[in-house]
Amino acid sequence: KAGVTQTPRYLxxxxxxxxxxxxxxxxxxxxxxxxxxxxxxxxxxLFEYFSETQRNKGNFPGRFSGRQFSNxxxxxxxxxLELGDSALYLCASSLDRYEQYFGPGTRLTVT
Amino acid sequence: xxxxxxxPSMDCAEGRAANLPCNHSTISGNEYVYxxxxxxxxxxxxxxxxxxxxxxNEMASLIITEDRKSSTLILPHATLRDTAVYYCIVRVAxxxxxxxxxxxxxxxxxxx
Numbered sequence: 001k002a003g004v005t006q007t008p009r010y011l012x013x014x015x016x017x018x019x020x021x022x023x024x025x026x027x028x029x030x031x032x033x034x035x036x037x038x039x040x041x042x043x044x045x046l047f048e049y050f051s052e053t054q055r056n057k058g059n060f061p062g063r064f065s066g067r068q069f070s071n072x073x074x075x076x077x078x079x080x081l082e083l084g085d086s087a088l089y090l091c092a093s094s095l096d097r098y099e100q101y102f103g104p105g106t107r108l109t110v111t
Numbered sequence: 112x113x114x115x116x117x118x119p120s121m122d123c124a125e126g127r128a129a130n131l132p133c134n135h136s137t138i139s140g141n142e143y144v145y146x147x148x149x150x151x152x153x154x155x156x157x158x159x160x161x162x163x164x165x166x167x168n169e170m171a172s173l174i175i176t177e178d179r180k181s182s183t184l185i186l187p188h189a190t191l192r193d194t195a196v197y198y199c200i201v202r203v204a205x206x207x208x209x210x211x212x213x214x215x216x217x218x219x220x221x222x223x
Contacts, residue, residue: 043213102154
């Protein structure tokens with residue numbers, strides 16, 4: 001079974017721009033969660049989608065948004081990028097309730 | 112979800128058992144103990160989870176104390192590839208959400 005895939009793997013953007021990251025979950029998984037990892041804050045939960053609906057949301061500003069499509073693929077968008085948004089963005093998928101499977105992440109650098 | 116306390120770092124000799132402790136003294140009756148690990152620059156990897164009985168799989172064993180206030184993850188024969196940050200997470204397994212709250216974890220260094 002193919003794992004969670006994330007595209008792109010690396011991205012460089014300029015302050016003020018916006019960015020869209022994509023995540024394809026494991027086949028059959030309906031839950032997709034997004035996390036941000038930085039050296040200072042560690043791994044932090046952004047939001048979770050299940051059956052195209054946002055089910056949980058972490059403590060991030062409204063510049064961070066996401067969506068899920070009918071095939072369970074998910075995208076997250078960050079608008080008006082700030083230097084502090086430089087991070088590894090991780091996506092995880094789950095059948096639900098138990099273990100989550102993480103993708104390799106997208107490393108975003110904001111200059 | 113209950114909070115966890117882990118030592119920030121540990122060393123282990125290659126081929127020996129690595130025993131990683133986790134304290135979760137405020138755990139509730141319906142909360143599970145999960146372990147994930149993150150090898151440098153990769154996404155976290157699920158290892159094992161349990162409620163109150165000890166659990167074992169191909170990767171590790173999980174020992175939970177009878178009062179459930181602490182647990183130990185055991186890697187029976189650590190290899191260099193087990194060098195990673197290990198996260199102990201306590202959460203309710205539920206249909207209404209999959210949010211994981213990561214702490215600082217334990218950085219395990221396996222040495223030859």
